[in-house]
Amino acid sequence: MRVGIVGCGKIADGHAEQLQTVARAQLVAACDREPLMVEQFAQRWPGVARHTDFAAMVREERLDVVHLATPPDSHVALACAALEMGCHVFVEKPFAPDAKGAARILEAARVTGKRVSVNYLYNFESPALGLRDLLDAGTLGSIVHLETALGYNLAGDYGMAVMSDPMHWVHRLPGKLFHNVLDHVLAKLVAHFDDDFTVQAIGLRRRPASGNEAIDAMPDELRFMLRGGNGVTACGMVSSHARPVAHTLKVYGSRDTVELDYACRTLVRAARQSQPSALGRLFPPWVQASRFGSNALRNVAAFRRYESHYFQCMRVLLEQFYAAIEDNAADPVPHEEILRVARMIDAIVVALEVGA
Known part of the structure; x- marks a missing residue:
């Protein structure tokens, strides 16, 4: 899928970096109202076409997906425009300045039949x-x-x-x-x-x-x-x-x-005292230590896998978002939760x- 990023500030580099790892996505264009910002972005990400006009970028680059990395007070207008132009949309948080704006974006996605999601990465x-x-x-x-x-x-x-x-x-x-x-x-x-x-x-x-x-x-x-x-x-x-x-x-x-x-x-379940009296208080810290140790080993394994x-x-969220588009799978972030x-x-x- 051909992807364009709108807004070339600091967070846009995070989007661009992770898009390189998503097999279904190809970052082809970037847009910013400030020519210097998009020029510098294109230098950091060679091969990306430069644009200062959003609608022209969508049309000329034949985009399938738009990532919005602009200030949130622009999200409603840009997201709705992208959806109406036939693009799926991935929005940086905050999704919209208020619930009314969020509802407008979600309704535009429903009407156009396109996917929309938000960067609830954590x-x-x-x-x-x-x-x-x-x-x-x-x-x-x-x-x-x-x-x-x-x-x-x-x-x-x-x-x-x-x-x-x-x-x-x-x-x-x-x-x-x-x-x-x-x-x-x-x-x-x-x-x-x-x-x-x-x-x-x-x-x-x-x-x-x-x-x-x-x-x-x-x-x-x-x-x-x-x-x-x-x-x-x-x-x-x-x-x-x-x-x-x-x-x-x-x-x-x-x-x-x-x-x-x-x-x-780390994710650690609580340790509880199951033995009686003072002796029972000796065991929970060791149980907790063991559980933290298991997390440490899991993190080492993730490090070795470059994860x-x-x-x-x-990256995990984007892979699920693009899979939802191509495979007609469930949205990774339910729309009712966004609202x-x-x-x-x-x-x-x-x-x-x-x-x-």
Whole structure:
């Protein structure tokens, strides 16, 4: 399938790199409104045709699939246009600025009969795939509660881009920094909720004021709680200050509990005391050590198979997305979950505004 990327910023290179490994995909073109950006992208990825006009790229390059790596306030218009021009669409997160926009994209996909998906890549990390197996097997029982934490380093490459530029698109989002990262947090949770949920949230800026109004208006700490109509609850933290930078999920089930660390790529079931008295307390740490050791061996094996790079999870997601197109298989990210994530983000933004 002939593929074009729209938006030639930093994340576009991640898409381009993983597309090289997807046998069904051939990256043939890139587009950006800024000629210098697309020129530099084409230099990094030789053989890619350069364009500054989106519609012209789709027509002239006879594209089958479009990847959107543009700021999210452009996603609705571009995705709907690409779908109407006969392309399947893969969208970088956030999928849309709000649930209304997300619904428009999904409806356009339904009407045109084309596939659309979003880069919820961490749901395809090895720990997440392991969690899916445990859930399918019923090992955890029914889900009771989930705890999630995501760190965002404002001194890192992406963080510095936001902090150094008051005109950065993140500052235009209703939820600012949180709006940009909550997809990663909520995409892990939504499968366990129905559409009847309530939200509580607080946000604050912990860092000192910079003197720039736009930058200082961006909070950097978020706490939220979700309660589903099905009885499931979840709490979450997005933090720019907690160290080490976290990326974790803990799932409490009626039969067992499991903790995932996406940065370390580990999934460890809880150890329980089964022997009596003080003697019984000696065994659980050894059980946990053994389980972490098994994860370490699994990660070594993945490293030897060249499956341990940073965006390995995006590769898995893209392979499933392109298989869904060619083989008429199930969407790797269900559309109802995409819309539910957007609705949850909207609800968190409203809760933050009410509490401000």
